[in-house]
Amino acid sequence: MKKSNKDYRLREVKCATGFNWSNLKAELRAIWESNIKAWKLDFAYPVSFVRQLISPVVFMLPFLLYGLALIGGRYSENLAQLVGTGDVVAFIFTGYIMMGFIGTAVWAMGFSMRREQWFGTLEAIYVTPASRLGQILGMALHSTVHQGIGTIIQFIFIYVTFGLVLNIGGILPALGIFALMLFALYGFGIVISALSLILKEGWIVSDIFYSIMTILSPVAYPLIVLPTLAQQASAIFPTAPALIGMRSFLIEDYIPEVVGNVFLHLLVLGAVWILFGVFVFHLADRYVRKRGMLKKF
């Protein structure tokens, strides 16, 4: 039955809105469902999915074999002098874990909006009341879990093949550092996502930042071998301090001052990158809506 003009009540909506608990729950559910959707889309391409699971092992092997061949064994005196541990396998393994999660930020998160643009679904997502950041965070959640599974596979492979030795007691505090780093890395991922919305050549944006972060993070070499300027620049990304802290727990001698600094550093970086990410994304969002660029490739 048609409502008469008088009966009509404006401003009546059935979606959760405003600053309240039910809206927050709804936003969290949207993030969770974005993650579930990403898994379903992954499973739709099974070969690609399997490849992504084994690729962390495949990509890490050249680093390891190269290191072992150069040193002529597993233990490097030179590395021990520089960072406190000479176990090349453990050093590279812990570094390579980080490389995978850099990929989470710059590829999975950075590419999340562009991916929707390719599917043709971005505008449909934009007309929903859910936060756009939820899309990116959903993708971050999916990619973090995905990468986590890859890391476990990596760990099993290295453990079985090379007899990896880690300080078991250091795993929990290392995970704490890792969680702090993820916050900052997510902020960074949001920035990349905003840039790829505007610049359109999303993969180039991701590729450039992936290369920069990989160089500035001590993945396969100690930070000290980089030029002073590069060492200083590495402080703006969370991966370098996180790696130093995690290695200190997992494979090196634990030094409270170093770890304390790392925690503080990551806390500051986390806050700065998240705030900066949200700010840049807000600007990018307005920019693309002003210029009608949402549908453009």
Add this chain to the structure above:
Amino acid sequence: MVNNKTSEVFSIQTINLTKRFAKKKHRGVFGFLRRNQSKNKNKEKNDVTVALNKVNIEIRPGELFGLLGPNGSGKTTMIKCLSTILIPDEGTVTVNGFDAQKETSMVRASVGMVVGGERSLYWKLTARDNLRYFASLYKMHKTHAKQRIEELLENFNLSDRADERLEDYSTGMRQKVAIARALLHDPPILLLDEPTLGLDPNFARQIRRQIKELTEKRGKTILLTTHYMDEADKLCDRVAFINNGNIVAVDTPNRLKAMVKETELVEVAVYSPPAGIEKHIRSLLPDAKVVKLIPGNEDEGNPSRIKIIGGTAEENVGTIIDALRQKNVRIGSLNVGVPTLEDVFIKLTGAKLTEGRMQ
């Protein structure tokens, strides 16, 4: 939005809505060098397309309002401004009483939108998964969403195939899923951008019936953009003609058609009309207000059409047949007919609804 003068309530209201886009010219690989060499930078700055030009529209609750215009006339831009996908350059947009620039979340919660058709869904997911995902983006409670999805799948006759991926669906079925998605959160306002575009007649008919039911039985306010005149004529309570970003006329289909009712109308279907035939016929019919050649696609069995509005049909018919015979043009059919919305549009703008942007 409440209009103070009349105390009338509007579901959608735009005041002087203006949207411009910069015209981008492809300058080739080294175009950025030439751009810097450009002598007249001011001219380049002013090189803009006015997609919407001070558009004022008021749509009442429960109304099915059609926005009719050719491709590139500004229909989609209008829908995008209303749905907050685009930020207008000037003017105000109020949707369900919310300011589209300041209360974007509330506007988004108030509208369901069908834009981009079948491609706006995940083809690798099932219909149920698509709806489940978008229900979460519409911030629906899980249990409520589940019920609503089943209800919509049932309403759109999709229940049997709800667990198949959309890549296995026909275009019409995917469009049904797109409409079901727009209805998930039971919004008071629906924005439908060319909902029947590219559908076969059967599916188009089903979609039209469902659109009509949404206003009549559910009291939804619907803004429908289309360039199918019949669709607008049959469905809409009121229609606005838009051309080159300007609203040319707004009224009920019957009142609009009454604008050309007094004048007589002749339509001739012709095959392979020579160049200049339109001009030639116009010169022979000084009393005709409009003489328009609408190119067809003969390969697909659609001949070109010559429309003549105004003058006396009886005189016009004889003159046209003579003129076409002289030029050896084969005539497919000839109708002296009832005016359609397209005829009104042609009269008002000189353009036809199926052709691109008029310069």
